[in-house]
Amino acid sequence: MRPEQASVGRPAERSRAEITAAAVELADREGLEAVSMRRVASVLGTGAASLYRYVATRDDLLDLMTDSTAGEYDLPAPSGDWQADLLAIARQARQIMRRHPWLPTMVMGRPRLGPHGVDLLEHMLDVLADHPADAERKLEAFALVSGLTALFVQNEMAAEDSSAPRQSAYLRHVAAAGSHPRITALLAASPGGGNARDRFDAVLTRALTGVLG
Numbered sequence: 007m008r009p010e011q012a013s014v015g016r017p018a019e020r021s022r023a024e025i026t027a028a029a030v031e032l033a034d035r036e037g038l039e040a041v042s043m044r045r046v047a048s049v050l051g052t053g054a055a056s057l058y059r060y061v062a063t064r065d066d067l068l069d070l071m072t073d074s075t076a077g078e079y080d081l082p083a084p085s086g087d088w089q090a091d092l093l094a095i096a097r098q099a100r101q102i103m104r105r106h107p108w109l110p111t112m113v114m115g116r117p118r119l120g121p122h123g124v125d126l127l128e129h130m131l132d133v134l135a136d137h138p139a140d141a142e143r144k145l146e147a148f149a150l151v152s153g154l155t156a157l158f159v160q161n162e163m164a165a166e167d168s169s170a171p172r173q174s175a176y177l178r179h180v181a182a183a184g185s186h187p188r189i190t191a192l193l194a195a196s197p198g199g200g201n202a203r204d205r206f207d208a209v210l211t212r213a214l215t216g217v218l219g
Contacts, residue, residue: 020050022060026070030106033071038108041067072112073120078102081129088218089211091133095126096151096210103159110156110163117152139218147217154213158206 028049033041043064047054061067079098084091103109119127127148134144181190 020052020056020060022070023074025050025057025060026067026074029067030071030074033108034106038068038111041071043067068112068116069118069120072109072116072118073122075102075106075109076120076122076126078105079122079126079129081125084133084135088133088137089214092130092147092151092214093207093210095130095133096155096206099151099155100159100206103156104162107163110160113152113156114160117149134218137218143217143219147214150213150217151210154210158209 025046029041029046032045032049041064042054043057043061044054046067047057050057061070079095079102103113130148130151131144134147137144139147177189177193180186181193184190
């Protein structure tokens with residue numbers, strides 16, 4: 007709904023999509039903190055002031071970046087199995103968030119719907135068109151898929167951090183000490199933690215069943 011560029015000034019030299027793509031690439035490589043109008047302009051070989059003809063603020067740019075990742079989904083026609091279709095969306099969300107490590111933070115802290123996000127919402131509502139749940143619960147399911155996937159990916163990335171082995175060693179120490187019997191029993195019952203995809207599917211399935219019935 008916003009103009010592609012300011013109504014005054016020289017003819018367009020960049021597109022909003024080109025600016026967004028440069029910002030996404032920068033965030034993928036260096037993190038969200040690296041994204042500033044000045045840095046993005048530098049990547050594009052132009053001045054920061056020129057970007058404001060296309061994007062009013064850094065927050066607007068962040069919204070464009072988040073929405074652009076929603077354009078990476080493949081949205082086939084519903085299969086008739088709502089649970090399988092929603093899990094397929096969630097698996098794609100997980101892959102997209104892994105490709106863009108900054109995205110879970112944006113999903114959790116700055117949820118916005120742009121054109122691609124609206125397409126995704128429409129697809130999920132199409133998947134759930136014949137489900138008896140009311141509109142409010144269907145919207146909750148949409149938010150649940152995004153939010154729970156973001157949390158799962160954040161935990162995955164934290165587990166890959168260099169400090170993760172120390173945390174695991176500490177929990178094993180606690181379990182061996184015997185002063186926390188429920189933790190000891192928990193670790194004994196699931197020593198390896200199970201397969202990450204299986205856990206992801208199981209958690210999403212339980213949560214969606216709880217919301218949608």
